[in-house]
Amino acid sequence: MNQSRQKKIIQTSIIGIITNIALAIFKAIVGLISGSIAITLDAVNNLSDALSSFITIIGTKLAGKEPDKKHPLGYGRIEYLSASIISVIVLYAGITSLQESIKKIVHPETATYSIVTLLIIFVAIIVKIVLGSYVKKVGQTVDSDALVASGQDALNDSIVSTSTLVAAILYLFCHISIEAWLGVIIAIVIIKSGFEMLRDTISEILGERIDADISQKVKASIETFDRVQGAYDLIIHNYGPDRLIGSVHIEVPSSMTAKELDTLERHIAEKTYKDTGVILTGISIYSQNVNDESSAIIEADIRRMVMSHPHVLQMHGFYLDNGKRQIRFDIIIDFDVEDRHALYQEIVNEVKRKYPIYSFYVQLDADISD
DSSP, X not given: OOHHHHHHHHHHHHHHHHHHHHHHHHHHHHHHHHTOHHHHHHHHHHHHHHHHHHHHHHHHHHHTSOOOSSSTTOSTTHHHHHHHHHHHHHHHHHHHHHHHHXXXXXXXXXXXXXXXXXXXXXXHHHHHHHHHHHHHHHHHHHTOHHHHHHHHHHHHHHHHHHHHHHHHHHXXXXXXXXXXXXXXXXXXXXXHHHHHHHHHHHHHHHOOOOOHHHHHHHHHHHTTSTTOOEEEEEEEEESSTTOEEEEEXXXXXXXXXXXXXXXXXXXXXXXXXXXXXXEEEEEEEEEEOOSOHHHHHHHHHHHHHHHTSTTEEEEEEEEEETTTTEEEEEEEEOTTSSOHHHHHXXXXXXXXXXXXXXXXXXXXXXXXXX
């Protein structure tokens, strides 16, 4: 793991821990003195935020371990596991808060507020907004899901605290008590936040589609080489926020020698890593017909036929072998199609009818990257 990135995540998490513990102490004191369930629950939420930051530090340190024989691609995915643990903690805090709030509805207790109480809550709101904005910004800068989640959670907390402040003002000046009901709303907000965080981290662990900006940058870098006519079938595996490993197909003239291809692939891997940080461990090739006008005409015709189907996203890797009377190419069909294989077979049958003297090898590719 990049050392400066790790250092920044840890520093930001420490700031979060200190700030949240201080807020929790103040809110707990105010909540106990005033008898406010909403403020007390808000204090508990701050403690869960501090614990989340602590787990982020541990996860970041473990994710930074050097690769070894058992995990040759490193430990970067531990960051996603730590983010999921944080999500479970937030969910637990929300469920516990909901239980306590319901008890207060069944057995109501009257809270007592003062101007000092209101001032403390107001200061806590400002602190949470500043902290949340800072942590989220750092998380986006260093690509840390855990920090982004913590920052957003802090911003959500500021909204919750604002609701608490409004409830206190209503009671202090209008003698209207909505404490317990507000506690229910706060608990639901916390549960929702925890569920969304858990859903997002599980999605990361399962393996999400790579960000379009990254895949387009990788392809653009590859296509800067003169003899590369196109980059296709890009697959990028995420082994942590700063470790992306992938493979790709490149379309090159069929006249290239093995020596030329070896040199080209090495240069592509080097430049792609320099430009994007993505490690290309596999570069396969599609051979392209050169100086063959008849194959160009057939390719254009088949491309027109294939792309006339609205759910076909791409056709690539076309090659016509006149000696063996073979034609091969790949197609990508949208995942939204109810039966991709039926459409694939329809396309294969269509081109076979048009060119019966050729045998066809058509590969159905998945829409893996943009």
